[in-house]
Amino acid sequence: MMKNIIEGFLKFKTDVFPERAEMFKSLATSQHPRTLFISCSDSRLVPELVTQHEPGGLFVIRNAGNIVPSYGPEPGGVSASVEYAVTALQVTDVVICGHSDCGAMTAIATCKCMDHMPAVGSWLRYADSARIVNEARQHTSERARIEAMVRENVIAQLDNIRTHPSVRLALGEGRLALHGWVYDIESGSIDALDYHTNTFVSLADYPDVRATHTQLKVAV
Amino acid sequence: MMKNIIEGFLKFKTDVFPERAEMFKSLATSQHPRTLFISCSDSRLVPELVTQHEPGGLFVIRNAGNIVPSYGPEPGGVSASVEYAVTALQVTDVVICGHSDCGAMTAIATCKCMDHMPAVGSWLRYADSARIVNEARQHTSERARIEAMVRENVIAQLDNIRTHPSVRLALGEGRLALHGWVYDIESGSIDALDYHTNTFVSLADYPDVRATHTQLKVAV
Amino acid sequence: MMKNIIEGFLKFKTDVFPERAEMFKSLATSQHPRTLFISCSDSRLVPELVTQHEPGGLFVIRNAGNIVPSYGPEPGGVSASVEYAVTALQVTDVVICGHSDCGAMTAIATCKCMDHMPAVGSWLRYADSARIVNEARQHTSERARIEAMVRENVIAQLDNIRTHPSVRLALGEGRLALHGWVYDIESGSIDALDYHTNTFVSLADYPDVRATHTQLKVAV
Amino acid sequence: MMKNIIEGFLKFKTDVFPERAEMFKSLATSQHPRTLFISCSDSRLVPELVTQHEPGGLFVIRNAGNIVPSYGPEPGGVSASVEYAVTALQVTDVVICGHSDCGAMTAIATCKCMDHMPAVGSWLRYADSARIVNEARQHTSERARIEAMVRENVIAQLDNIRTHPSVRLALGEGRLALHGWVYDIESGSIDALDYHTNTFVSLADYPDVRATHTQLKVAV
Numbered sequence: 001m002m003k004n005i006i007e008g009f010l011k012f013k014t015d016v017f018p019e020r021a022e023m024f025k026s027l028a029t030s031q032h033p034r035t036l037f038i039s040c041s042d043s044r045l046v047p048e049l050v051t052q053h054e055p056g057g058l059f060v061i062r063n064a065g066n067i068v069p070s071y072g073p074e075p076g077g078v079s080a081s082v083e084y085a086v087t088a089l090q091v092t093d094v095v096i097c098g099h100s101d102c103g104a105m106t107a108i109a110t111c112k113c114m115d116h117m118p119a120v121g122s123w124l125r126y127a128d129s130a131r132i133v134n135e136a137r138q139h140t141s142e143r144a145r146i147e148a149m150v151r152e153n154v155i156a157q158l159d160n161i162r163t164h165p166s167v168r169l170a171l172g173e174g175r176l177a178l179h180g181w182v183y184d185i186e187s188g189s190i191d192a193l194d195y196h197t198n199t200f201v202s203l204a205d206y207p208d209v210r211a212t213h214t215q216l217k218v219a220v
Numbered sequence: 221m222m223k224n225i226i227e228g229f230l231k232f233k234t235d236v237f238p239e240r241a242e243m244f245k246s247l248a249t250s251q252h253p254r255t256l257f258i259s260c261s262d263s264r265l266v267p268e269l270v271t272q273h274e275p276g277g278l279f280v281i282r283n284a285g286n287i288v289p290s291y292g293p294e295p296g297g298v299s300a301s302v303e304y305a306v307t308a309l310q311v312t313d314v315v316i317c318g319h320s321d322c323g324a325m326t327a328i329a330t331c332k333c334m335d336h337m338p339a340v341g342s343w344l345r346y347a348d349s350a351r352i353v354n355e356a357r358q359h360t361s362e363r364a365r366i367e368a369m370v371r372e373n374v375i376a377q378l379d380n381i382r383t384h385p386s387v388r389l390a391l392g393e394g395r396l397a398l399h400g401w402v403y404d405i406e407s408g409s410i411d412a413l414d415y416h417t418n419t420f421v422s423l424a425d426y427p428d429v430r431a432t433h434t435q436l437k438v439a440v
Numbered sequence: 441m442m443k444n445i446i447e448g449f450l451k452f453k454t455d456v457f458p459e460r461a462e463m464f465k466s467l468a469t470s471q472h473p474r475t476l477f478i479s480c481s482d483s484r485l486v487p488e489l490v491t492q493h494e495p496g497g498l499f500v501i502r503n504a505g506n507i508v509p510s511y512g513p514e515p516g517g518v519s520a521s522v523e524y525a526v527t528a529l530q531v532t533d534v535v536i537c538g539h540s541d542c543g544a545m546t547a548i549a550t551c552k553c554m555d556h557m558p559a560v561g562s563w564l565r566y567a568d569s570a571r572i573v574n575e576a577r578q579h580t581s582e583r584a585r586i587e588a589m590v591r592e593n594v595i596a597q598l599d600n601i602r603t604h605p606s607v608r609l610a611l612g613e614g615r616l617a618l619h620g621w622v623y624d625i626e627s628g629s630i631d632a633l634d635y636h637t638n639t640f641v642s643l644a645d646y647p648d649v650r651a652t653h654t655q656l657k658v659a660v
Numbered sequence: 661m662m663k664n665i666i667e668g669f670l671k672f673k674t675d676v677f678p679e680r681a682e683m684f685k686s687l688a689t690s691q692h693p694r695t696l697f698i699s700c701s702d703s704r705l706v707p708e709l710v711t712q713h714e715p716g717g718l719f720v721i722r723n724a725g726n727i728v729p730s731y732g733p734e735p736g737g738v739s740a741s742v743e744y745a746v747t748a749l750q751v752t753d754v755v756i757c758g759h760s761d762c763g764a765m766t767a768i769a770t771c772k773c774m775d776h777m778p779a780v781g782s783w784l785r786y787a788d789s790a791r792i793v794n795e796a797r798q799h800t801s802e803r804a805r806i807e808a809m810v811r812e813n814v815i816a817q818l819d820n821i822r823t824h825p826s827v828r829l830a831l832g833e834g835r836l837a838l839h840g841w842v843y844d845i846e847s848g849s850i851d852a853l854d855y856h857t858n859t860f861v862s863l864a865d866y867p868d869v870r871a872t873h874t875q876l877k878v879a880v
Contacts, residue, residue, distance in 0.1 A: 069296070081284040088323065120308075186245055186247075517729070
């Protein structure tokens with residue numbers, strides 16, 4: 001309801017803003033976020049809440065399915081936002097964060113017909129490489145298949161973002177690291193991709209999970 | 221710094237999550253946000269903070285410049301996310317929210333060369349109609365020109381979102397309203413577009429600002 | 441048959457041109473049309489005949505389905521021609537004119553498979569918002585569904601043309617008006633969109649039909 | 661002036677339509693044009709007048725510069741309209757018709773700055789191969805350079821249309837011929853491309869000008 005939105009803003013203006021007025025003043029004419037956080041449009045995953053970051057901390061891209069299209073001759077909004085974050089803002093880290101019960105990944109994993117939502121159907125093709133990998137596997141249940149799809153999608157989008165010129169340059173210069181996360185809504189947990197073992201591990205148990213700071217290289 | 225991000229998450233898990241565990245449990249398998257909130261990737265504007273909304277409240281699209289491409293045969297991530305919000309989630313309101321000191325709008329209003337960021341340059345062409353209108357006007361200062369650009373961009377993106385099939389259908393059926401906002405980082409204020417007068421008014425002074433609930437018609 | 445085309449030209453050269461030689465001479469080095477007329481490629485709707493205009497009177501765009509793509513970073517021929525008409529020629533009126541028995545609209549309204557004509561299928565997606573609105577309605581017959589599709593398409597293309605920078609600027613400066621027409625081949629009638637009532641009315645009965653001269657505003 | 665347009669229609673309805681009512685009735689539910697006529701949006705060249713054809717005779721595409729984009733993965737309106745004409749209507753002839761004093765070709769030949777009309781600038785790149793050829797030549801005057809540009813553009817667009825799948829198929833099956841024309845506004849003359857000599861000849865003097873009925877072949 002729009003009423004709640006406007007009331008929420010009035011509460012912010014009266015109760016929340018005054019105590020942070022100094023901080024907002026210091027942010028008025030510049031931003032220096034160190035992290036680009038890419039997550040789903042889903043209402044249940046709030047990046048700033050989950051990372052306990054104040055305004056000014058995260059440069060955020062959000063879309064259905066936390067998808068990063070591979071780079072091509074017709075770059076769109078995600079490509080532009082990644083480029084701006086990496087080239088103009090010089091962020092040092094990129095987090096791609098999927099989440100449990102994702103409507104987009106569930107639609108893919110359960111082969112839902114997308115005829116009534118053609119734009120969604122088209123957009124999810126950027127997760128095709130995850131879908132194909134996931135379909136080739138055995139899963140013990142539908143739920144397991146969906147959960148695996150969410151993880152595979154994060155990996156596929158990490159592959160996709162490597163095709164972006166600005167990312168490739170920053171990785172080559174050693175000034176950027178890539179992180180893959182999956183957030184679980186019910187438990188508030190995060191599993192993170194460990195690049196050495198290529199598995200997802202609990203971030204709470206394993207906060208020094210190894211990200212990638214390097215360009216892809218072919219093993220000799 | 222990634223260290224801060226991970227520490228932030230550990231703080232969330234230990235201090236913040238437990239007291240909201242019940243809420244997160246109830247959200248584990250479904251979301252019912254009523255509002256699609258489209259804003260910039262800028263780190264300084266946190267939609268959930270500004271509207272004082274908990275997880276589950278806002279379906280959020282964020283990209284550089286809070287842009288909504290006009291609809292076409294090659295829909296991208298914004299189009300897909302809009303379609304999902306309006307068709308699958310049946311949101312009742314869409315807020316397109318620009319903000320002060322926007323890097324993207326400043327780049328446009330000051331004719332910044334975009335050669336080193338071609339994806340950004342291409343993406344910002346979806347704000348061309350705002351740019352052309354703004355360039356045709358007199359401005360008392362560069363700052364005024366930038367502020368006017370931010371407002372014109374919100375109006376142009378409201379024009380763009382009307383070309384989306386799902387939005388057109390929902391407007392025609394009277395189940396969707398469109399809102400245009402501009403957030404000021406320093407003062408924490410929001411100006412909202414009043415569709416009757418076609419001007420921006422302070423939301424705090426004028427919380428009953430009139431949105432549009434109808435399909436395109438032109439006032440006399 | 442090409443023979444007819446060439447014979448037609450020879451007839452034009454011998455019989456028609458001489459009596460208008462003076463007019464053609466005056467047009468040799470400049471054109472000053474006041475109206476941009478956008479209609480279908482269909483052979484049965486000749487804009488200059490239907491409006492009884494001589495050469496020099498109408499700047500004409502014709503394509504399958506009288507479609508005006510919404511504006512974007514990769515503008516094509518329609519966008520270029522609209523821009524030329526509004527910016528360089530400073531036309532004062534734009535007419536978007538659909539027509540009865542339109543092959544393109546019939547294909548959409550009857551869900552014709554477009555696999556053998558992929559370029560047509562892609563192009564007609566610019567009429568998606570009209571299609572979605574039309575599909576959500578009850579129609580008394582297939583013919584009624586097609587006729588409604590033709591009208592909805594004209595409205596959708598009027599939405600699309602508003603996203604063009606040159607059009608937005610000209611509307612804001614009060615030097616352009618937009619008109620939506622549907623021509624009936626069998627009866628020679630035209631129905632025009634009245635912007636106040638959002639309905640189509642007979643142009644013969646109601647020649648003072650109200651167009652829009654203003655930027656986007658929403659009627660209460 | 662819109663007043664003239666509407667008065668023109670009323671005159672058509674009262675004076676012109678009745679005497680052709682029978683013809684229009686016979687056209688109400690189908691069209692069978694044999695020729696696809698592609699010409700400029702310019703107000704001074706009316707295809708049906710110049711070829712003395714009644715409604716039903718010509719399927720017409722008109723855009724700034726009578727341009728036919730080469731075929732690619734993102735086909736637009738011209739490609740769709742060509743495909744519809746050749747595949748669905750099975751036209752037997754395509755005429756690409758340029759004209760004297762063309763604003764688009766003059767802009768190219770005189771290197772006019774297009775910064776204020778970016779969509780036009782982008783669109784005219786489909787005439788780049790004509791521009792490059794024309795720039796490499798000596799011309800006796802600016803007027804001669806512009807006239808040569810108009811002719812070269814017709815040739816380049818004939819090359820472009822050959823890249824369309826539907827055209828290639830129809831040429832291979834011997835059921836389509838391609839024609840290149842240039843119309844002179846002042847004299848009412850047409851010069852046509854003779855494919856045997858690769859020169860333009862007066863259509864009045866040489867009505868049996870040789871078109872191409874065949875696919876491009878490489879000479880042995």
